[in-house]
Amino acid sequence: MLIARECKPDTCPVPGGFFESSPGLAGNAFLLAAFASLIPLNLYTGIRYKTPLYVSLIVIGLVLEVVSHVGKILLHADIANPTYFSVYLVANFWGPTIMATAMYTALPHIMAIYGPECRIVSRPIFINIFFLTLNIFGLAFQAVGSVFASNGTTTAEMAQGANIAVAGLAMQLASLTIFMVMYYYINYRIAHRRYIIDPKLAVVFLSSKFKTFLLGIQLAAFLLIIRVAVRIGALSTGLSGGLFQSEIVTYLLDDTAVLLAAIILSLAPPGRAFGPSWKDTTPFTLQKICPSRIRLPLRSHERSSIRTRVISQPYPLNSTFTPGSSRSYNALNTPPVPSITSPALNGVYMRPAYEVSPVAAVPFLASEASSPRELMSPIRKKKMWASAPDASQMVNPNGIWS
Numbered sequence: 001m002l003i004a005r006e007c008k009p010d011t012c013p014v015p016g017g018f019f020e021s022s023p024g025l026a027g028n029a030f031l032l033a034a035f036a037s038l039i040p041l042n043l044y045t046g047i048r049y050k051t052p053l054y055v056s057l058i059v060i061g062l063v064l065e066v067v068s069h070v071g072k073i074l075l076h077a078d079i080a081n082p083t084y085f086s087v088y089l090v091a092n093f094w095g096p097t098i099m100a101t102a103m104y105t106a107l108p109h110i111m112a113i114y115g116p117e118c119r120i121v122s123r124p125i126f127i128n129i130f131f132l133t134l135n136i137f138g139l140a141f142q143a144v145g146s147v148f149a150s151n152g153t154t155t156a157e158m159a160q161g162a163n164i165a166v167a168g169l170a171m172q173l174a175s176l177t178i179f180m181v182m183y184y185y186i187n188y189r190i191a192h193r194r195y196i197i198d199p200k201l202a203v204v205f206l207s208s209k210f211k212t213f214l215l216g217i218q219l220a221a222f223l224l225i226i227r228v229a230v231r232i233g234a235l236s237t238g239l240s241g242g243l244f245q246s247e248i249v250t251y252l253l254d255d256t257a258v259l260l261a262a263i264i265l266s267l268a269p270p271g272r273a274f275g276p277s278w279k280d281t282t283p284f285t286l287q288k289i290c291p292s293r294i295r296l297p298l299r300s301h302e303r304s305s306i307r308t309r310v311i312s313q314p315y316p317l318n319s320t321f322t323p324g325s326s327r328s329y330n331a332l333n334t335p336p337v338p339s340i341t342s343p344a345l346n347g348v349y350m351r352p353a354y355e356v357s358p359v360a361a362v363p364f365l366a367s368e369a370s371s372p373r374e375l376m377s378p379i380r381k382k383k384m385w386a387s388a389p390d391a392s393q394m395v396n397p398n399g400i401w402s
Contacts, residue, residue: 114186165235210273
């Protein structure tokens, strides 16, 4: 049975309360101010770039982090109060989970930027539904586990609550891992594609802001994965374990990791990267496209006999070629027929054919020298000078003055 009262020495995780020592007041006050300072920045970027769902989830996560550190400051005054401990645990679990949900909402937009060929499912809205369902179950398990771990009247109830919270954190870790697998799978499909990306949104995915946003998403996801893994390890040993009671581990691998992830997501918002295309790529308005029926502008390839490198050439969009056809690319691309005004068909510009090739009319005299070295030898030079006619015999003096 759960009763909201101070824990007794026989029911507290450690003697005296929920922590071996009172939580640091200065450190928690600094973290509270840091998370609170990011809320106006996210509100501004959300209003300016019109990303209401994304910024709402980020702001809710930041508010929960603020509430978490408020609960820890209250525990500084009363370390055995289960209500304060419940507020701290629930807010500490929920804040990063909801911020991760904001990152999940950006995945369908990223797929839509590269065209319908990069979609993992027929409708990207299914991805949001999947992550939302997984996070709802995770949040429920985390909340129930936190309440049992805080208000349990026996050590067994508190241990059971910690295990339930670990199950909720495991769901969060699974959702983050699936998100990263999907993200890198999309990158793999783009890098190994055999089709041409739709250049309609090239101004977005070729911009430096978009690449910065993708890098920020990856860094934030890795930081949250590290944080969740540390939290699972801490709660697996129980509330009295050394990893859960260590304030240094909590500051460095929990609070600092979440703060860095929040700063990255705040400084690299998706609205700045997508611009007006964020609204155009929302999964609520994208049409259903079956990936097996998409007509792609495929590229043919032929392998060289010397190397295994693939030489690709784009198919013309107006050709009747299909990927299953046995016709080659060269057979479809015959040289165009010249127009009537082409010089090739106009008699004015046509030159008469030679009766005798000018090259064939020139006599060819074979050289006596068999090699360039022999041609430039001193003996050859002397023979040339000896056989040269005299200069006085080259001009008839009598013919000049006659």
